[in-house]
Amino acid sequence: xxxxxAKFSPFHVDPEKVMKTFxxxxxxxxxxxxxxxxxxxxxxxxxxxxxxxxxxxxxxTVSMVALFVFIACLFFAFIGPYLIxxxxxxxxxTSQKLGPFEYSDDEKIARLAEGVGDGFYATAIRPGSITGIxxxxxxxxxxxKYYAFTITELTDxxxxxxxxxxADPLKLYTETAVQNGAWADYTAxxxxxxxxxxxTQLKLxxxxxPHVFGTxxxxxxxxxxxxxxxxVSIIIGVVAALIVLIIGSLYGSISGLAGGxxxxxxxxxxxxxxxxPEVLIVLLLQxxxxxxLKAWFDANSDTSAFVRAMSDLGAGIVSIFITFAVxxxxxxxxxxxxxxxxxxxxxxxxxxxxxxxxxxxIITKHLLPNCIGPLMITTCLQIPSAIFLESFLSFLGLxxxxxxxxxxxxxxxxLQTITLYPYRLVFPAIVLTIIVLTLNLVGDGLRDALDxxxxx
Amino acid sequence: MASYILKRVVGSILILLLIMxxxxxxxxxxxGSPFLTEKSTPEQIALANAKYGLDKPKYVQLWNYIKNxxxxxxxxxxxxxxxxxxxxxxxxxxKFELSIKLGIYALLLAIIVGIPLGCLAAYFRGxxxxxxxxxxxxxxxxxxxxxxxALLLIVFSVKLNIFPTRSENLPNFKxxxxxxxxxxxxxxxxxAKLMRTSMLDxxxxxxxxxxxxxxxxxxSIILKHALRNSLxxxxxxxxxxxxxxxxxxxxxxxxxxxxxLGKYFVQSVTSRDYPVIMATTVVLSALVIVMMLVVDIVYKxxxxxxxxxxxxx
Numbered sequence: 001x002x003x004x005x006a007k008f009s010p011f012h013v014d015p016e017k018v019m020k021t022f023x024x025x026x027x028x029x030x031x032x033x034x035x036x037x038x039x040x041x042x043x044x045x046x047x048x049x050x051x052x053x054x055x056x057x058x059x060x061t062v063s064m065v066a067l068f069v070f071i072a073c074l075f076f077a078f079i080g081p082y083l084i085x086x087x088x089x090x091x092x093x094t095s096q097k098l099g100p101f102e103y104s105d106d107e108k109i110a111r112l113a114e115g116v117g118d119g120f121y122a123t124a125i126r127p128g129s130i131t132g133i134x135x136x137x138x139x140x141x142x143x144x145k146y147y148a149f150t151i152t153e154l155t156d157x158x159x160x161x162x163x164x165x166x167a168d169p170l171k172l173y174t175e176t177a178v179q180n181g182a183w184a185d186y187t188a189x190x191x192x193x194x195x196x197x198x199x200t201q202l203k204l205x206x207x208x209x210p211h212v213f214g215t216x217x218x219x220x221x222x223x224x225x226x227x228x229x230x231x232v233s234i235i236i237g238v239v240a241a242l243i244v245l246i247i248g249s250l251y252g253s254i255s256g257l258a259g260g261x262x263x264x265x266x267x268x269x270x271x272x273x274x275x276x277p278e279v280l281i282v283l284l285l286q287x288x289x290x291x292x293l294k295a296w297f298d299a300n301s302d303t304s305a306f307v308r309a310m311s312d313l314g315a316g317i318v319s320i321f322i323t324f325a326v327x328x329x330x331x332x333x334x335x336x337x338x339x340x341x342x343x344x345x346x347x348x349x350x351x352x353x354x355x356x357x358x359x360x361x362i363i364t365k366h367l368l369p370n371c372i373g374p375l376m377i378t379t380c381l382q383i384p385s386a387i388f389l390e391s392f393l394s395f396l397g398l399x400x401x402x403x404x405x406x407x408x409x410x411x412x413x414x415l416q417t418i419t420l421y422p423y424r425l426v427f428p429a430i431v432l433t434i435i436v437l438t439l440n441l442v443g444d445g446l447r448d449a450l451d452x453x454x455x456x
Numbered sequence: 457m458a459s460y461i462l463k464r465v466v467g468s469i470l471i472l473l474l475i476m477x478x479x480x481x482x483x484x485x486x487x488g489s490p491f492l493t494e495k496s497t498p499e500q501i502a503l504a505n506a507k508y509g510l511d512k513p514k515y516v517q518l519w520n521y522i523k524n525x526x527x528x529x530x531x532x533x534x535x536x537x538x539x540x541x542x543x544x545x546x547x548x549x550x551k552f553e554l555s556i557k558l559g560i561y562a563l564l565l566a567i568i569v570g571i572p573l574g575c576l577a578a579y580f581r582g583x584x585x586x587x588x589x590x591x592x593x594x595x596x597x598x599x600x601x602x603x604x605x606a607l608l609l610i611v612f613s614v615k616l617n618i619f620p621t622r623s624e625n626l627p628n629f630k631x632x633x634x635x636x637x638x639x640x641x642x643x644x645x646x647x648a649k650l651m652r653t654s655m656l657d658x659x660x661x662x663x664x665x666x667x668x669x670x671x672x673x674x675x676s677i678i679l680k681h682a683l684r685n686s687l688x689x690x691x692x693x694x695x696x697x698x699x700x701x702x703x704x705x706x707x708x709x710x711x712x713x714x715x716x717l718g719k720y721f722v723q724s725v726t727s728r729d730y731p732v733i734m735a736t737t738v739v740l741s742a743l744v745i746v747m748m749l750v751v752d753i754v755y756k757x758x759x760x761x762x763x764x765x766x767x768x769x
């Protein structure tokens with residue numbers, strides 16, 4: 001048999017010998033069949049950076065568990081308020097100072113009546129008094145409609161139980177009647193679709209839901225407040241981290257790309273801000289910004305959607321954002337500058353420059369996308385530190401103001417009554433700790449996944 | 457070395473000056489006047505303003521502050537303790553002493569407990585002890601100081617009644633325990649984590665293998681060879697720790713009703729007592745800045761490999 005490439009060999013090597021030594025056969029020189037091609041691809045399937053990072057992150061049990069717990073916290077904060085009938089700001093004056101799973105007298109009666117029908121209960125509340133309802137016209141809203149009714153004589157403690165499906169939706173039960181088991185029906189005396197005076201004083205509660213975390217001294221449900229506080233804290237953390245991300249990454253990449261005297265001056269500014277004990281300035285900033293911001297919001301609240309959204313958040317929170325924008329971007333700027341210094345020597349940056357790309361384009365299209373790992377890690381770890389700062393400020397009575405709540409302000413409120421109602425502190429404190437803990441762990445996991453060189 | 461120290465000292469003074477300027481403008485931007493009460497008339501306010509020089513142009517006021525501070529005169533309180541020199545309020549009423557004591561004990565606790573814990577975790581890497589310490593330190597850096605303080609209060613003061621709920625002037629050892637622990641916990645855990653990583657780094661170095669090959673005992677290797685080199689990151693972290701402990705003292709002092717400088721600073725900000733705000737800010741900032749300076753110099757002494765002129769980024 002003649003070797004197929006004998007005459008091409010320039011080094012006078014015996015092809016027969018070569019094939020024998022390396023165990024090559026003639027068949028090996030045939031074209032690969034489709035099936036073989038397929039299996040080759042399988043063996044060397046390329047893994048993209050993100051897939052690889054995702055695989056590493058998944059393998060990290062602790063971070064995965066932390067991620068799921070954090071997602072549960074997100075559900076608690078963002079979906080939870082829609083699942084419970086209480087609102088963070090509503091004060092149920094008959095349900096003050098309840099412990100976890102305790103019921104007020106009104107709620108106990110309403111629970112007794114619950115068997116009668118799947119209904120609503122409403123406690124009539126008169127400003128300045130806990131019990132008793134004067135004769136007069138009242139109204140409350142159910143199923144999108146306002147129902148007005150009249151009480152002709154002074155009544156102590158009234159519970160209204162509404163059965164939505166019944167033909168006659170409004171029924172009145174007096175306390176004694178319910179306790180005696182005799183369900184005296186008082187049909188509403190007059191119905192109307194227009195609200196009567198004092199409508200705002202009526203708080204409607206769909207069924208009697210337990211106060212899982214108890215209530216505070218003003219009769220606000222603490223679970224609703226904790227959910228709301230967690231939401232506020234998470235939003236503050238994320239927005240503050242995004243602010244830091246934008247300012248820090250732009251500043252860092254401009255400084256790194258520019259180099260020379262520009263870099264020198266920019267980095268001295270960073271060092272200056274870095275060495276200022278920031279919390280002292282932050283405290284002052286909070287006090288300074290709060291009132292002017294509030295006044296400005298009141299004056300401009302209808303100019304744009306952005307201003308309206310900001311004024312809904314309140315001056316306290318916005319001044320926290322401003323604080324972050326002024327003082328806290330320096331760490332991010334340093335990290336990104338370091339990355340950019342490394343990246344800007346790469347060939348693709350030279351190529352982009354040669355093609356006439358502007359500096360702005362190089363930063364946004366080439367440098368920042370390649371810093372995505374450090375960017376994500378630092379941003380993720382910035383969130384808990386922002387939550388920390390916010391809770392610290394709220395604890396000192398700055399930050400958010402009542403009836404708004406954040407986890408820090410809830411802890412701070414609870415501390416006033418710690419000897420009597422320790423549980424008021426425990427719940428927000430646990431939620432705060434869990435959020436910070438899980439974010440830290442997720443951040444660590446991200447770092448290990450995105451930047452394996454850093455892993456020890 | 458001398459030129460470096462000189463440069464750093466000058467830099468620190470400049471930063472303090474900058475802080476004074478920033479504080480001055482911030483506190484003047486706070487709406488309201490320190491003399492504004494329900495009873496005061498505009499004439500009275502104008503009179504009081506004239507008395508304390510608040511009617512002068514802002515730059516003159518600022519210049520007066522800087523001039524007087526150079527002479528060591530911190531001004532007199534306008535409101536909180538009217539007429540009392542601020543220097544007396546800070547240094548002679550025990551406020552500074554209380555805060556400093558609390559801070560130093562917390563710092564010592566963080567160092568004395570944090571470093572050995574980190575070493576233990578590194579030495580027994582992968583064992584149950586390492587795992588336990590990792591869990592504890594991870595949770596420790598996730599609990600805000602005031603939350604821990606309040607939880608400790610509930611358990612040890614309210615329920616078990618071992619320690620007092622109000623530490624007041626820190627009269628005895630018992631009253632120190634809870635404030636110091638809650639102030640130090642975050643930093644203890646952070647130092648332990650830091651120490652573990654840097655100790656692991658050090659243990660894997662060649663000179664450790666050499667020492668082992670020479671037959672040096674394990675304990676001696678850890679204490680003499682590995683520890684010294686792994687202390688460097690911890691030393692660098694001490695600057696931020698000082699700043700953090702001062703910050704933390706604000707909340708810890710109000711939680712445990714300790715009348716220290718941190719609590720006083722917060723009060724002075726809300727009551728707009730300008731000279732007190734300025735003095736407390738400058739004193740606390742000076743503490744932090746001096747600590748950073750000391751750390752940088754110690755850093756150089758501990759590790760001669762570090763070049764001081766070109767700081768890494």
